Amino acid sequence: MHTFNVHGLAASSGIAIGKVQVVSNALLEVQHYKIKKADLDNEKNRLSQAIALVKKDLKNIKKDINQKSSSDFSSFIDIHLMMLEDKNFSFYPQEIIKSEQCNAEWAIKTQLDLVISKFDAIDDPYIKERKLDVTQVAERLIKILLGHQHKKNAQKNPFSTILVAHDISPADALQFKNHNYAAFITEHGGTNSHTAILARGLAIPSIVAVKNARKLIKNNDLVVVDGDSGLAIINPNDQILKEYEYKKNLWEVEYKKLLKIKNVKSTTLNNHVISLMANIEDLGDIKSVLESKAAGVGLFRTEFLFMNRDDLPGEEEQFETYKSIALSMKSKPVVIRTLDSGADKATAADTIQTTNPALGLRAIRLCLSHPHFFLIQLKAILRASAFGKIKILIPMLSSLGELKQVKMLIKRAKDNLLSDAINFDKNIEVGGMIEIPAVAINAEAFARELDFLSIGTNDLIQYTLAIDRTDDSVSHLYNALHPAVLKLISNTINAGKKYGKEVAICGEMAGDPKLTKLLIGMGLTNFSMHPASILAVKKQILESDSSKLKNHAIKLLRLSDAEKIETLIQKINQ
Amino acid sequence: MLLTSTTMIKTKVTISNKLGLHARPSSKLAEVCSKFDAEIWIKKDRKKINAKNMMDILMLASGYKSQIEILIDGEDEQAAMKEIKVLFTNRFGEES
Secondary structure, three states: OOOOOEOOEEEEEOOEEEEEEOOOOOHHEEEEEOOOOOHHHHHHHHHHHHHHHHHHHHHHHHHOOOOOOOOOHHHHHHHHHHHHHHHHHHHHHHHHHHOEEEEEEEEHHHHHHHHHHHHHHOOOOOHHOHHHHHHHHHHHHHHHOOOOOOOOOOOOOOHHHHHHHEEOHHHHHHHOOOOOOOEEOOOOOOOOHHHHHHHHHHHHOOOEOOOHHHHOOOOOOOEEOOOOOEEEEEEHOOOHHHHHHHHHHHHHHHHHHHHHOOOOOOOHHHHHHOOEEEEOOOOHHHHHHOOOOOOEEEEEOOHHOOOOOOOOHHHHHHHHHHHHHHHHHOOOOOEEOOOEEEEEEEEOOOOOOOOOOHHOHHHHHHHHHOOOHHHHHHHHHHHHHOEEEEEEOOHHHHHHHHHHHHHHHHHHHHHHHHOOOOOOOOOOOOEEEEHHHHHHHHHHHHHOOOOEEOHHHHHHHHHHHHOOOOOOHHHHHOOOOOOHHHHHHHHHHHHHHHHHOOEEEEOOOOOOHHHHHHHHHHHEEEEOOOOHHHHHHHHHHHOOOHHHHHHHHHHHHHHHHHHHHHHHHHHHHH | OOOHHHHOEHHHHHHOOOOOOHHHHHHHHHHHOOOOOEEEOOOEEOEEEEEOOOOHHHHHOOOOOEEEEEEOOOOHHHHHHHHHHHHHHHHHHHHO
């Protein structure tokens, strides 16, 4: 059989292998026909009865939800019930039947198209996605109207079944829960759709937004679903199948093991405490930070406050956000990085287009060229420091001269607050990002002047190797294990040690479990990463003996041959 | 009609739950509003909708930090306003 791949958005992680069950999409089957005037009342009745039936169904499903289900399910059902009662379903379609003299299915579809066009005009991405709920309610209704068989008790299948659907409603997902579906593939939806949220809650690997999935994939096809990369392999050959069966087992074992170490303290075999912190982009990320048991927020990227808007966030708005984060992290440290826009992250503050944005007016350079805006952010951070343990992190420093200017502005911000008798942490720590090779080489000078250092490996690698990561034609040259990169990191860690200043890595390298042991060997004690990576990195830490790893690291830093480095890394990770 | 409209009460609120007035808060708000006899509207920008309709509230697309105005007219307007305000201050039981 012909093997092929389809791609979508990775919505829920994990690997599944199973046979496909394709679910039809009632909405696409709707046809238009005229209703005789004398029959219009009958048609309207048919619609009312269908609505009543769907309501009954939904209520029954809700009743079936026992205590083991989360309250999320039940409230999703409530929302659908409420939508059914809304005039968009209960009144307008009836009017359409009357005025257009058309069938009930067509009336629902007409009204749905109208509602969807209104949703499409909405900017807010989360609210926009609620149009999927409206569609799901309409679909349920049309299925009843078309007399589709109600698959309440889908046959139990000894093989795992992968569901391929246009979209999956929460009510559907709930019923699926009892049938142990191995994975979902949908044509519709985003990573924030209810389907995705529920799939993650049920730990069912899922891929959404696979265009034409129901055309490409047929019933009973054998499919491999990789929910981490958003890839599905249809009719895999034996070799692929074996490879994924192995991956799947590994993933399941690892996942179970990882959950067990959630509450375990992050220390090496020889009892060195390693601090695992989380990188966040906005307030919404705090929940996963708390769940991951991170030691704090190691990097809050404030640029996301500035993105997707025409104006700039004022001092109050910034203060409220910083304060909420500080409060929800209790007394754990929260490192707030000042605006790092420019290059790949455009905000309303940038007006100048340059040919080489990564080397242009960005981050602290941009802030220092607009000291008035920078002061607003500094004051907001300082004010929030009265509510928790906040630290300031300055991105893209390239010279001590810049640092001096930054310190002057921080002092001015403090003086302003003092004269207004506003409370703040007078001993707030100020750290710098080490991401420009010049600074990593000269790390000691910065370690002297700063309270802590944080290595941004993504930019450090890009600048050291002169590789634009986003450029496909050169991205294969991007290499975290390049000897020059490792030397710069090592130099920075040692500079911190010499002056008794904390050094962290907050780039991708910190969250890559394959590099954890090497970094520990190099003397790193502070990692900051995406909350989802924390357990995998912690697992490496628990298996590490930092004194043994130190010898390996010293050896590795002397190597310059990429192949030898790779071999030694494998040895370190054994 | 003139008489009742003069007694209309109104207040401005800022949406403080992170995801805005999405499906769940909208249905909660519509549910609470429907308990009262008073007429209740929500005004945002130039749009004004009936607060007893969940879909209308949802389609106002009031995101995080956006400002809306609540207008209530009817005998039980004070009680309604009180209860609606509680919903907003509790951020519909969601994260700020």
